[in-house]
Amino acid sequence: MVIARILGLLAVVLVAAPAHAQITGNVIKIGVLNDQSRLYADITGQGSVLAARMAVEDAGGKVAGAPVEVVFADHQDKPDVGSSIVRQWIDRDGVDAVVDVPTSSVALAVSGVVREKNKVFLISGAASSDLSGKACSPNSVHWTYDTWALANGTGNAVVKAGGDTWFFLTADYAFGHALERDTSAVVKANGGKVLGAVRHPLETSDFSSFLLQAQASKAKVIGLANAGGDTINAIKQAAEFGIVKGGQKLAGLLIFITDIHSLGLKTAQGLQLTESFYWDLNDQTRAWSKKFAERHGGKMPTMVQAGVYAAVTHYLKALAQTKSDADGKAVVAKMKEMPTDDPLFGKGTVRADGRKIHPMYLFEVKAPEASKGPWDYYKMVRQIPAAEAFRPLDQGGCELVKK
């Protein structure tokens, strides 16, 4: 009896195996790597894991006959932790694609590992425009946004509105430096001037000293080249020191909807910011976001979480075509070949340098009186068409472009 059963099982395995021999380990594994516990946890975190799961469910849970599985880990914003997790994932657990990875320094490290192992890297959380520029990789797709797009969205709008002298408060790591560099370029290109910058450590809770230096610089605009908890604290404390009342303007170069939620409209009203996704854009984004919020404690998705959903969706579509996950480069090549189409970002393309192209939006945070309910925070100022939103292909210095 027992022997018969074992033989039966063996038969099933033997018969089943050739059916998806192309899918390594007979399962497609997607690893969501991000900040689960620190200052970017609300922007990415479990919300990104949920978004990846929703993408898998919407794809039917199976691609090319193999089930799709989502795993996740916490990189604690540390490049060494991130790259060793990815090594283990790929070598031991058979992970095929690494998704999200906020914190540019970690993403740059992970990109190297993924390339070396020839897997796929779907970047949503990290912002440095180097990821599709100097540090581009045939194994990466940079989905949601980048520092160039942010600089051109918010930076442009602020300079054109008369804010032609700038002082930066910059988070002292790859992302902050890239954002400061890209925004400075925009300011200068528009005839403005950068009067100075101060680099603060990641996760600084007290910004008073830096704000005082910014105030003393007499710059018209104080550019916040940081994110998450750092931006929140800087905005909150700027109000305390009367910076805006004193005539200077704050430009949050990267602000997420969860940051606004946590600041409250009273403090955040009037801020201009650039995003590639907002839950209340159209019927499709509203429907998806509602489903997302139901499973995420009522919290609406950030653009990073939306990007995780869209990137995974496109990845699975490409896999359905290649029917093999063995060669990461080939899958990414397929992703670039196929036009993208998803409910959150609409129709778009993935460029040769791995940059996903779609429109960006310049929003202004509503005043408390203008907000009709929870999470009704943004008023659209301008849609930035896809052709303008991202750095032109030939300016990033990506080796894949030259040919």
Place this chain on the structure above:
Amino acid sequence: MFGIPPQALFGQLLLGLINGAFYAMLSLGLAVIFGLLNIINFAHGAQYMMGAFAAWFLLTHAGLGYWWALILAPLAVGLLGILLERTMLRRLYHLDHLYGLLLTFGLALVIQGLFQNQYGSSGQPYLIPAELQGGRNLGFMVLPNYRAWVVVLSLAVCLATWYVIERTKLGAYLRAATENPTLVRAFGVNVPRMITLTYGFGVGLAALAGVLAAPIYQVSPLMGADLIIVVFAVVVIGGMGSIMGAIVTGFALGLVEGLTKVFYPEASKTVIFVIMAVVLLLKPAGLFGRAS
């Protein structure tokens, strides 16, 4: 000096003093608890965070504003501390310091995890009370009224605590009880109750600092974890258990950190640990500590 106009320098010194006020208040609580109970209270950061959350709860769920929170939050969190002392810490007094450290560290992680699970990491808004909004132009900087209030209040609390412990009869009992509990008990003093109340007081100090911090920083589950390591460095530099040491080094290190933010901002998170290393090399018991 070094290309920094003197006016800006004064501004930075003042800000350093304000940050120092937080360090002083938190390290004072730690020093009281360590000096009198011999417990290295790693839950101090979590208790500071709970103080801030208590203020937020009072505001959003009970409609009680900042001034109520200033009294009620330390009381509530202090009571939780007393419960903790009665049920857990009490069993560890006869063991090595390490056990208390591990227990409180574990508790801090659990508390922080629970709050983060419930409220996320980016925090909850808490506005400066209407009476303290705005600021004064001092010529070299705008001093927010709220920050000035924080310095005044924490200086008052620190000095009052120091006075009670070092200069009153109650303080004398406390200090004697840590040296020789049996003898003090023989004089009819209820030593265990005194220790419980002392722990509750130390925890209350942490919570009070949390309420003071709430309008400046976000009310976030991570706020304690970010601060506790720095505060421990302050306590070590000042000398474990030294009340005056905690207060003076708290303010002094706030100043040093403020100056670092001007001259080399990238190092502002590490400078305190560099000082700690140097002090430990030269004076292992800390600046105000007595070598035992």
